[in-house]
Structures are given as structure tokens and as C-alpha cells.
Amino acid sequence: MIGRIALGGGIATAATAGVGYAIARRLTAPVGPRTFDLTVRGVEHDDRGELIVLDRTEQTTAPGIYNLWFENGGWAQLSTEILDRGPSRVARRVTGTTSGFTPRASDCASWSGIYYATPADAGIHARYITIMTPAGRCPAWRIDGDPATWAIHIHGLGSTRAGALRGVLAAAELGYTSLVVSYRNTAEGPRVGTGRSTLGDTEKADVDEAIGYAVRRGAQRIVLFGWSMGAVVALQIANHPRHAGLIAALVLDSPVLNWTEVIKANCTGSGLPATVAHLAIPWLTVGPLARTVGLPGRISLHSFDWTARTEELTTPTLILHGTRDDSVPIQLSQALRDSRPDIVELETFDAGHTLCWNTDPDRWQEAVTAWLRARIPH
Incomplete structure (x- = not known):
């Protein structure tokens, strides 16, 4: 999940009786195409390279490093450098592009925190593999290292590997x-089925097969990295008795710890009262209503509420969360840290949803590696 969990402006005009249904439908909607809602206003060149001129928005002026994904298939990585181009525009310096790709004025693009398209873009050699799951063949990247210590990385709702x-x-x-x-x-x-997300409920079975894949190949300890909804999956797996002694640590970025509160935050961001979020809950948690929405059955949202299950946590957990996250409230992470300081640590960033790394990649990297070095034997 990159950016706000989009509930869509159409919900605001839905009839009151159907607003809960509309929210549930939108939240679990099948993955759709990327929205290319930015227009390149100009491309400049100087002795240091290329700059892209964009409309001035909260996104385009955000500190950190980001990526522009273009409608015509290319991408361009942007540096932290932001230059004024009048009251309504800014320029961001390009630090890398798809091989052979040249951005042009009037191109349509999408702003993203997904900085690397492939492992090779990050300077990492990976093998392309397939993991057989109850849902079918799930593609994965495998990056070889210590055969005894594995990390499994789980992306969020609406995102990709x-x-x-x-x-x-x-x-x-x-x-x-x-x-x-x-x-x-x-x-x-x-x-x-209908292609709808179950918000981490059925998805965990597919990720659980990745645990089995790792164990069959020598994994003695596993660290789960969960991004947004990926944290829902990671927490369920770590809490399963079958994996006792195997899951050594959790690293969670912008974790969903309570779906009801997250739905409230996204309702507010979409111009709706937070209270209407409660209208969506029956459409997700009551079997006949959930099937009307297009889900295979009820979602056990209460079992994902780690703000209420704090005493059940047994795995050392590092949370990284942005103070400007208006999609998954940082207060949830703060509450979990405050209730379980013995097992949960929290690093905060001046960042939006899942954008802590982008805001300060060096600090993110140091925080994670230092924390894991202190907990995982070498």
C-alpha cells in the first residue's frame, strides 16, 4: 500500500444506507491500474544533468528521494534537490532512469515511494522463483545470503514486490x-474469486508457504519485514504456534494494527465523518454481507487488532512510522510501543505513509540494521 488507502470521492455521494457497503467495496477492490495524474511541465538540463519540472504539490515538494513512473512505461528516480520554478512549480533533479528512457514535457506520470523497479535497479542480484501456494503460483525474488537466516518481505495493499x-x-x-x-x-x-483483498486474512496462507520454502532450504531463523497491510500478515504468522522459535524478529513499516481505526482515518481523508467507518464493519465481518460485497466470507478484523492483543505479542518488533501518515495513524504504533516497551521499539520519521525510507534512507537503513544486529546471532 503506497499512499492513502483510496476510498474514492464517489463514496461521499453514496446514499446513507449504502455508505458502509460502498466503503467495504472500495477498500477491498481488485487491484486497478496505476493513476498517472502528474504532468511533466518541462525538462531542463544543466552541467549536473537533468531536471523535471512539475506542479507544486505536497508530494512534489516532499523531502527525500522518490520515483516518477510514466504512462509510456519508463521511470525516473528523483533526488532530494528541490528547486523553485515560480509559485506553482518546482524542479526535481533526475538521478536515474529506465535504460534508454528520456522524460519529455507533457508526459503523464505517477509519483511513488517505490524507488526501485527490480532488484537489479537496487544493485542486488536476485533469482526469479515461484512459490506454490493455496492460491496458485506466486512469483518471488530470492536474494541469496546466509542459509540459516532469512528475511521475508511482504508488501502492502495496492503495492507490488x-x-x-x-x-x-x-x-x-x-x-x-x-x-x-x-x-x-x-x-x-x-x-x-472476485479478485478482492481480504485485508490480510486469506493472503497470510500464501506468505506462509514462503516460510515453508525457506525452512526446507535451511532457514533456522526468519525476520519478517511487513509494509502497511504486509504487517497484518507478518503479525499473524509470527503469532502462530507452528512458528514458535522460528520467527526471530519483525520489522514493520507503517503497520496496520487496527483496521477500524485505519478505515476511520481514510474516511476522514476522503471528506467523510470518521464515524461512518463503523457502517463498513458489518459488510466485512458478517458472512452474508461480506459475500454481498464480493468477498469469499467474513474477515475476522478483531483478530488483526493488535492494539487490543498487545499481551499476546512474543516477537521482538521494530516499527518505523511517519508522523505525517494520514492513512495509518501513527498513534496506533505509539500505543503498541507504550503498552509493550519490553518487546516493541518505534522509530519515527517526518514522513507520510510507507515513506519513511524515502525521507531518510540512510537513517532507515541504520535503524533497521543496528536493531537487528543487537537481536539476531551472527
């Missing part, structure tokens, strides 16, 4: 073997 490559850099520095996995009803995973 590429979004988790930011965490692979930390695991690679530590020498771990990494699996960057996909799961059902994503852009890369197999389609099941």
Missing part, C-alpha cells in the same frame, strides 16, 4: 537470504 525492495537493502547488508514475495489478488499474484 518492488515496494519491499527498500527493506531488502538492509537485509542484504546483514548478509541474510531474502525472499520478496507476492500473494493472491495483487498485480503479480494469482487471481482468486
Whole structure:
């Protein structure tokens, strides 16, 4: 999940009786195409290279490093440098592009925190593998390292494996073997039923098969990296008795710890009262209503509420969360840290949802590697 969990402006005009249904439908909607809502206003050149001129927005003026994904298939990585181009525009310096790709004025693009498209873009050698899951064949990247210590990287709702490559850099520095996995009803995973997300409920079965893959190949300890909804999956897996003694640590970026509160935050961001979020809950948690939405059955949202299950946590957990996250409230992570300081640590960043790494990649990397070095035997 990159950016806000989009509930869509159409919900605001839905009839009151159907607003809960509309929210549930939008939240679990099958993955759609990327939206290319930025227009390149100009391309400049100086003795240091190329700059792209964009409209001035909260995104385009955000500190950090980002990527522009273009409608015509290319991408351009942008540096931290931001130059004024009048009251309504800024220029961002290009530090890398798809091989042979040249951005042009009037191109349409999409702003993203997904900085690397492939492991090779991050300077990492990976094998392309397939993991057989209950949903079918799920593609994954495998980056070889220590055969005894593995990291499994789980992306969020609406994202792709590429979004988790930011965490692979930390695991690679530590020498771990990494699996960057996909799961059902994503852009890369197999389609099941109506293609709707179950918010981490059925998806965990696919990621659990990656655990088995690692164990069969010598894994003695596993670190789970979970991004946004990927944290829902990671926490469920770590809490399963079958994996006692195997899951050594959790690294969670912008984790969803309570879906009801997350739905409230996204309702507010979409111009709706937070209270209407409660109208969506029955459509997700009551079997007949959930099937009307297009889900295979009810989602056990209460079992994902780690703000209420804090005493059940047994795995050392590092949380990285942005103070400007308006999609998954940082207060949830703060509450979990405050209730379990013995097992949970929290690093905060001046960043939006899943953009902590982008805001300060060096600090993110150092925080993760230092924390894991202190907990995982070498």
C-alpha cells in the first residue's frame, strides 16, 4: 500500500444506507491500474544533468528521494534537490532512469515511494522463483545470503514486490537470504474469486508457504519485514504456534494494527465523518454481507487488532512510522510501543505513509540494521 488507502470521492455521494457497503467495496477492490495524474511541465538540463519540472504539490515538494513512473512505461528516480520554478512549480533533479528512457514535457506520470523497479535497479542480484501456494503460483525474488537466516518481505495493499525492495537493502547488508514475495489478488499474484483483498486474512496462507520454502532450504531463523497491510500478515504468522522459535524478529513499516481505526482515518481523508467507518464493519465481518460485497466470507478484523492483543505479542518488533501518515495513524504504533516497551521499539520519521525510507534512507537503513544486529546471532 503506497499512499492513502483510496476510498474514492464517489463514496461521499453514496446514499446513507449504502455508505458502509460502498466503503467495504472500495477498500477491498481488485487491484486497478496505476493513476498517472502528474504532468511533466518541462525538462531542463544543466552541467549536473537533468531536471523535471512539475506542479507544486505536497508530494512534489516532499523531502527525500522518490520515483516518477510514466504512462509510456519508463521511470525516473528523483533526488532530494528541490528547486523553485515560480509559485506553482518546482524542479526535481533526475538521478536515474529506465535504460534508454528520456522524460519529455507533457508526459503523464505517477509519483511513488517505490524507488526501485527490480532488484537489479537496487544493485542486488536476485533469482526469479515461484512459490506454490493455496492460491496458485506466486512469483518471488530470492536474494541469496546466509542459509540459516532469512528475511521475508511482504508488501502492502495496492503495492507490488518492488515496494519491499527498500527493506531488502538492509537485509542484504546483514548478509541474510531474502525472499520478496507476492500473494493472491495483487498485480503479480494469482487471481482468486472476485479478485478482492481480504485485508490480510486469506493472503497470510500464501506468505506462509514462503516460510515453508525457506525452512526446507535451511532457514533456522526468519525476520519478517511487513509494509502497511504486509504487517497484518507478518503479525499473524509470527503469532502462530507452528512458528514458535522460528520467527526471530519483525520489522514493520507503517503497520496496520487496527483496521477500524485505519478505515476511520481514510474516511476522514476522503471528506467523510470518521464515524461512518463503523457502517463498513458489518459488510466485512458478517458472512452474508461480506459475500454481498464480493468477498469469499467474513474477515475476522478483531483478530488483526493488535492494539487490543498487545499481551499476546512474543516477537521482538521494530516499527518505523511517519508522523505525517494520514492513512495509518501513527498513534496506533505509539500505543503498541507504550503498552509493550519490553518487546516493541518505534522509530519515527517526518514522513507520510510507507515513506519513511524515502525521507531518510540512510537513517532507515541504520535503524533497521543496528536493531537487528543487537537481536539476531551472527
